[in-house]
Amino acid sequence: MSRASVVVIGNEILTGKFADENGPFFIRRFRELGVDLVRLVTIADTIEAIADEVALCAARSDHVFTTGGVGPTHDDLTFEGIAAAFDLPLRVHPDLVALMERFGMPRDAANLRMATLPEGAELVLGEGMHYPVIRVRNVWILPGVPFLAARKFEVIAPMLTGQKVGCLKVYARNQETDVAAALAGIQAAHPGVDIGSYPRFGEGDHSLIVTLESRDPAALAAARAATVSALDVLRVEEA
Amino acid sequence: MSRASVVVIGNEILTGKFADENGPFFIRRFRELGVDLVRLVTIADTIEAIADEVALCAARSDHVFTTGGVGPTHDDLTFEGIAAAFDLPLRVHPDLVALMERFGMPRDAANLRMATLPEGAELVLGEGMHYPVIRVRNVWILPGVPFLAARKFEVIAPMLTGQKVGCLKVYARNQETDVAAALAGIQAAHPGVDIGSYPRFGEGDHSLIVTLESRDPAALAAARAATVSALDVLRVEEA
Known part of the structure; x- marks a missing residue:
């Protein structure tokens, strides 16, 4: 790449x-x-x-x-x-x-x-x-x-040689400090996925956006499932 | 500064x-x-x-x-x-x-x-x-x-210690290549002024924006006068 x-x-x-x-x-x-x-x-x-x-x-x-x-x-x-x-x-x-x-x-x-x-x-x-x-x-x-x-x-x-990166935005109601340990665990268990965590303020229903990125669709799907079960998720969007 | x-x-x-x-x-x-x-x-x-x-x-x-x-x-x-x-x-x-x-x-x-x-x-x-x-x-x-x-x-x-920089945008009808030597001369004669040259395309009446910047108002005024007399200037704006 x-x-x-x-x-x-x-x-x-x-x-x-x-x-x-x-x-x-x-x-x-x-x-x-x-x-x-x-x-x-x-x-x-x-x-x-x-x-x-x-x-x-x-x-x-x-x-x-x-x-x-x-x-x-x-x-x-x-x-x-x-x-x-x-x-x-x-x-x-x-x-x-x-x-x-x-x-x-x-x-x-x-x-x-x-x-x-x-x-x-x-x-x-x-x-x-x-x-x-x-x-x-x-x-x-x-x-x-x-x-x-x-x-x-x-x-x-x-x-240029490229391969598109799949990206998901997970919108959640959690506070970042409350899920930091869970996210670190998910990152460790899914090394082929880049997991980012972004607190948001006053942007509507969510207080946190977690992003999942990978060139491997299967790895992305697995990280998505783990994230959705660990967080209070409102929705997941392809970004 | x-x-x-x-x-x-x-x-x-x-x-x-x-x-x-x-x-x-x-x-x-x-x-x-x-x-x-x-x-x-x-x-x-x-x-x-x-x-x-x-x-x-x-x-x-x-x-x-x-x-x-x-x-x-x-x-x-x-x-x-x-x-x-x-x-x-x-x-x-x-x-x-x-x-x-x-x-x-x-x-x-x-x-x-x-x-x-x-x-x-x-x-x-x-x-x-x-x-x-x-x-x-x-x-x-x-x-x-x-x-x-x-x-x-x-x-x-x-x-932070700052002192505001005066900035002028000179809108001209010249082609940049035609005035490169003149601008280099003005820059050399006015070392206390930063002179930038930016060709523009399809933005209206001008083909070139020359910017003049200095913390010294007198130096800025002198460079402005030199630029206005060397170029085919449409207008000068404080930026």
């Missing part, structure tokens, strides 16, 4: 100038694809922050997705940060310059900056796409503009 | 079971308080992930805020993770147990688990609060439930 990390390179998110749309997009798509998202990080646009975070994520996950910082302006530092992460030199990528020229983008300083990539960068062209997705090792470099990031992600999505 | 990091400890966010409300809350409040948010990270509920991230954030920022993982159940691992981050032993905190007893919480395994804190943890009681905010060094440990996290944050907010 693929494990993915997402690095949102975005002063504009941290300072609240723009709301983050890319994080929620990736959460939804990874869930649909059955890919495990292990880390979602929003960092400032500095070479050091990008380098450190990309190096860490690249070591801990199969695929890293960055968004933002790939334009032509002084605040676009993603390629420099990724080069620093892997200690790679930056070079103008001749194939990208050729592609740009084919699409009428002049060979000027701004466009050359966008074509200056860490050495070894690959260009991946999706069907009907003018501009490639750029990959460096296991890092996929996406733009910050949400609809462009989403479009490029769909080029990569078929390359 | 305080630099803050936020660590959302939340499988439930990464898997899309619940939407993250804490991240957007912190972004808004830090902006209002004039505190610099340098890092916003959502990680899984494992001791290793919590320990690594908290250690990193604690070293790089003045204040770290964690949310989630402080309840009585098996998936609540924040105290263990923070203890591991700083290589501290875990101990039942007698003052917290005494407080719990005063509020009628029995001395059972679930409550003792919630009172087992990294050595040296401090209890900070806000006005009118039953349950304290727990701090370990520069790490403030908040619950995952959004309204509780928000309420506890307001106990801490007056302790």
Whole structure:
């Protein structure tokens, strides 16, 4: 199963100038694809922050997705940060310059900056796409503009190996402290299921949501039965 | 000026079971308080992930805020993770147990688990609060439930030193590539102002938003004048 990390390179998110749309997009798509998202990080646009975070994520996950910082302006530092992460030199990528020229983008300083990539960068062209997705090792470099990031992600999505995770939400009337020991016992008896416990306040009839997640339907059903018999359950919903 | 990091400890966010409300809350409040948010990270509920991230954030920022993982159940691992981050032993905190007893919480395994804190943890009681905010060094440990996290944050907010950042959004009709050099020049001439450039598509009359941010009003006004004379500006808004 693929494990993915997402690095949102975005002063504009941290300072609240723009709301983050890319994080929620990736959460939804990874869930649909059955890919495990292990880390979602929003960092400032500095070479050091990008380098450190990309190096860490690249070591801990199969695929890293960055968004933002790939334009032509002084605040676009993603390629420099990724080069620093892997200690790679930056070079103008001749194939990208050729592609740009084919699409009428002049060979000027701004466009050359966008074509200056860490050495070894690959260009991946999706069907009907003018501009490639750029990959460096296991890092996929996406733009910050949400609809462009989403479009490029769909080029990569078929390359990810996923298997959908079954998820149940068990709505109960218990107090979390009263059932903590029972839930620990169920977790121990059902190691193939991830059991989460979330107290809720003022949300209607329930005071607790217990979530059960597994890629194994039989294990999920067994954990469900154990949970339903241990708790004061109102209903179970597929989530 | 305080630099803050936020660590959302939340499988439930990464898997899309619940939407993250804490991240957007912190972004808004830090902006209002004039505190610099340098890092916003959502990680899984494992001791290793919590320990690594908290250690990193604690070293790089003045204040770290964690949310989630402080309840009585098996998936609540924040105290263990923070203890591991700083290589501290875990101990039942007698003052917290005494407080719990005063509020009628029995001395059972679930409550003792919630009172087992990294050595040296401090209890900070806000006005009118039953349950304290727990701090370990520069790490403030908040619950995952959004309204509780928000309420506890307001106990801490007056302790943070902030100074509001002035922010202008300049809406322009330019293409980003055409003005990249001009913006780099303005940035170099106005080092006290952070200049961001964000291309926009299909959002109305503008194709570019340039943001100007500074704590120095005079510097901001100078950068604004330079930007307005270099770009095809439609309007400037305070953001």
